[in-house]
Amino acid sequence: MNTEFIEALEQENLNAIRRLPKSDLHNHFVLGGSRNYLKEYTGRDIQPIKKPLQSMDEMHAWNSKNIGDYFNSPEGRRILIRATFEQAKEDGVSILEIGEDVWGLGEFFHGNIEELVEVFETTHKDIAPEIELRLQIGMSRHCDIAYLEDCLSHFLGCKAFYSIDLYGDELAQPIENFKSIYRRAKAEGLKLKAHVGEWGTADDVRRAVEYLELDEVQHGIAAVDNPSVVRFLADNHIRLNITPSSNYLLGRVKDLKAHPIAELYRSGVDVTINSDDVLIFDSDVSKEYLRLYQSGCLNAQELEDIRMNGLKKI
Secondary structure (H helix, E strand, O other), X not given: OOHHHHHHHHOOOHHHHHOOOEEEOOEOHHHOOOHHHHHHHHOOOOOOOOOOOOOHHHHHHHHHHHOOOOOOOHHHHHHHHHHHHHHHHHOOEEEEEEEEEOOHHHHHOOOOHHHHHHHHHHHHHHXXXXXXXXXXXXXXXXXXXXXXXXXXXXXXXXXXXXEEEEEOOOOOOOHHHHHHHHHHHHHOOOEEEEEEOOOOOHHHHHHHHHHHOOOEEEEOHHHHHOHHHHHHHHHOOOEEEEOHHHHHHOOOOOOOOOXXXXXXXXXXXXXXXXXXXXXXXXXXXXXXXXXXXXXXXXOHHHHHHHHHHHOOOO
16 A cells, blocks of 8 residues: 555645656547647647536537647647657656557558657657556547558557557447457457447447457446446456546536546446546646545545556556
């Protein structure tokens, strides 16, 4: 037991929390970077949202205003990657899982997988070599399956990647459509992850885990609505990589005190605490731990257990 982390929470000492190792296993690097670094490097003062949004249209409007096309170039992509490593270092993150969407290979890296990997790995070594980097392959759920399979063919076989993730609109198309892609990814030895249960239902979470044979679920908080699904996740050791401030500010939970992470954790589900989109939600991992403690959602010992759990490989 690390009493230092517990004491830091009890003293509400954010700087002390930041000094201790944490994982960030749910980070979209395009919006996951250091606000201070981006302001210093580009002059853009990107301000987070302050209150819950009423619709996804509001989030898209924020993105257009603050990000827009400014970083939509090879050089812009490299700035965002660098900003993410700067943010992780500032926050005491010791395991960072980030990656590029499959469409970005041609858009920003000349269709060259070695170039893509080199940019991430070189930036990692330059800024924070002490961090364990887990490089991820990302896919958007609205894309045509044949298109995704074609894009993915450039990634498979490259041993630099740790995991694969599916994100975007949960209602875009049935999860079953992605089964062939996930079978290929499993054969490659990749950890299998997908965004599900942020907007969907508990049954959606179980269906995704069963059809895609997922190791981990990004979000998954809807599972709490069905005790049998909660038990299924616990019994099968399926990890949920949860992003509390994101869930609150997107209107998925009424407040942090009532966040389902507490019930999931206390029911034996493997949960971790992560940032999602730091630039939008002001949600670096240390702040997430402190906010959950201050809200009364979880106590200091429970949060220490979750922190240590996130540092374990599954």
